[in-house]
Amino acid sequence: MSRPAGLGVAVARHLIAGSLSRKKRFPLVAMIEPLEACNLECIGCGRVREYRDVMDRRLTVDECLAAARAAGTPIVSISGGEPLLHRQIGEIVRALIDDRRYIYLCTNGLLLQESLDRFPRSRRLAFVVHLDGTAAIHDQITQRPGSYDIAVSAIREAVARGYRVCTNTTLFHDSDVDDLNQLFPTVSRLGVEGLMISAGYSYEDVPNQEVFLRRRESIERFRRILDPASDLPFYNNPLYLDFLRGERTYDCAAWTTATFTVLGWRLPCYALADRHVDDIEGLLADEVWEAYGPGKDPRCTDCRMHSSFEGASLLHALRHPRELLRLAGAVRR
Numbered sequence: 001m002s003r004p005a006g007l008g009v010a011v012a013r014h015l016i017a018g019s020l021s022r023k024k025r026f027p028l029v030a031m032i033e034p035l036e037a038c039n040l041e042c043i044g045c046g047r048v049r050e051y052r053d054v055m056d057r058r059l060t061v062d063e064c065l066a067a068a069r070a071a072g073t074p075i076v077s078i079s080g081g082e083p084l085l086h087r088q089i090g091e092i093v094r095a096l097i098d099d100r101r102y103i104y105l106c107t108n109g110l111l112l113q114e115s116l117d118r119f120p121r122s123r124r125l126a127f128v129v130h131l132d133g134t135a136a137i138h139d140q141i142t143q144r145p146g147s148y149d150i151a152v153s154a155i156r157e158a159v160a161r162g163y164r165v166c167t168n169t170t171l172f173h174d175s176d177v178d179d180l181n182q183l184f185p186t187v188s189r190l191g192v193e194g195l196m197i198s199a200g201y202s203y204e205d206v207p208n209q210e211v212f213l214r215r216r217e218s219i220e221r222f223r224r225i226l227d228p229a230s231d232l233p234f235y236n237n238p239l240y241l242d243f244l245r246g247e248r249t250y251d252c253a254a255w256t257t258a259t260f261t262v263l264g265w266r267l268p269c270y271a272l273a274d275r276h277v278d279d280i281e282g283l284l285a286d287e288v289w290e291a292y293g294p295g296k297d298p299r300c301t302d303c304r305m306h307s308s309f310e311g312a313s314l315l316h317a318l319r320h321p322r323e324l325l326r327l328a329g330a331v332r333r
Contacts, residue, residue, distance in 0.1 A: 003164075003193055003235075004123040007102050008328075010074035011314075019318055025284040027258040028311045030071035031270055034059040034092060036081040036262060040108050040142050042132075044172050047081060050273060057262040064092045067260040068101055070280045077104045077128075077257075084111040090118030097124045104128050106168065108142065109151030116158060126164035126193060129155055132172070133179050134186070141172070152190070159191040166235055168196040177224045184225075184232050194235030197225070199244070199304040215302045219246035236306060237327055239313035244304060252293035252300065255284055256311025268292045270307040272299060 011028070018026040035058050036051035048055075059067075068076050076096050083089050084107055096103050102124050109129040119125060129151050132141045138148040158165050167187050169180065184195055199218045222244040226234070234241060242248045254269035264276035265283045269292070277283060294300045303309075317323040 004102070006123070007074075010102065014072075014074050015314060015318055024286070025255045025289070027071045027073050027280070027284075028256040028314065029075045029077055029258070029307075030068050030073045031077045031079060031257050031259040031307070032059070032064050032067050033080045033259065033261045034064055034078065034083060034086045034089065037085055038080060038082045038108075039085065039110055040082070040144055040147070042108075042142050044141065044170060051081075051262070054262050058086060058088075059092075059260075059262055061088055061091050061095050064260075065095050065099060068096055068099060071258045071260075073258075074102055075104065076101045077106060079106040082108055082111070084115050089115075093119055093125060097122055100124075102126075104166070106130065108147065109154045110147060112151070112154035113157045116161060116163065119163070121162045123164070126166055127158055128166045128168050128196065130168050130170075131183060131187065132169055133176065134183050137176060137179050152187075155187070155190050155192065165190075165192045166194045166196055167192055168198075171197070171199050171218065171221055171225075175221065177221060180225055188232055192233070194233045196235045196306070197222075197244070198236075198306040215304065218302070218304050219244070222246075236310060237313060239317060239323060239327065240306060240310040243309055243313060250309050250312035250316060252303070252308045253312035253315060254292070254305075254308040255289065256315070257307035258283055259307075271303060271305060272297075 014028065033047075036047050037055045038045075038048050041048055078089075078092070083105055086092070089105075093103055093105065097120065104126050106128045107130070112127060112129065131148065131151060132138050135148040138151075139145050155165055155167070169183070171180075187195060199222075223246065226241050226245055239248070243250060254271075257270055258280055259266040259270045261276065264278050265280050266273045267275050267277050267283050268288050272292070282288075291297060292300060294303065314327070317327050
């Protein structure tokens, strides 16, 4: 299954409109976390620790819709926490579809198969199932035996029923490259639309910081995984994949992924939460980005997350026609 043609058109229009508006910063993706509660406690996840005091809070349908409209982005990524724990998640998704957004619902897959009837089959909706390795390694990372098999079963069922499905994989210090080179073809054969991939970020609230990759180590791993000659359906754009391989550099543009949580807009970015603000304009202010990014804040030194740099690659392409053509070719595949 290929990504919807309308998605590429919507993103292109949004990029051009933002550029013509002469705004210094504008989001490309709204990351909405309608809850922070989860049914797993994975070794590299900081959310369940960062938000431990507000695990009972839930965003309403109207709050999610208002956040998407405030960001004004064509794409909304719903994450958390585990979104499928939210009793109104089906209503949230339908409201966003009716608002003509493209939705990527991120899930660990444990509740996906039993939840499919809550969602419309729509080209505007894709499930993104997190898999960090084949069975033994994924189960070790999630700290729950059998979680891989449940997620894979859910992927099969969702694809069979006509839903769009992607996977998302995070690389950690102990990630086994050979194992991932087995995982990606296996998942591709399930009929998923694409494979998303990113480097893990060292959340301060994760007790064991040794699980995260340093910059040079990250580049070496991605060079072994991301063979340019591979026909695997990686969903990230090719410019960002070049960045992961260390073949190009970008300045941080974490503001392109504006993250809204039960506490408000997360500032400065998806990975760091020094504070939360009620107005998205507070996230886009000059004084915020004078203080963050590699070379400015030591916490940003090793960051190579897609939420910070994939948007930067798209903005770069706007200024370089050859790169824009390369992106257009990737979208058509």
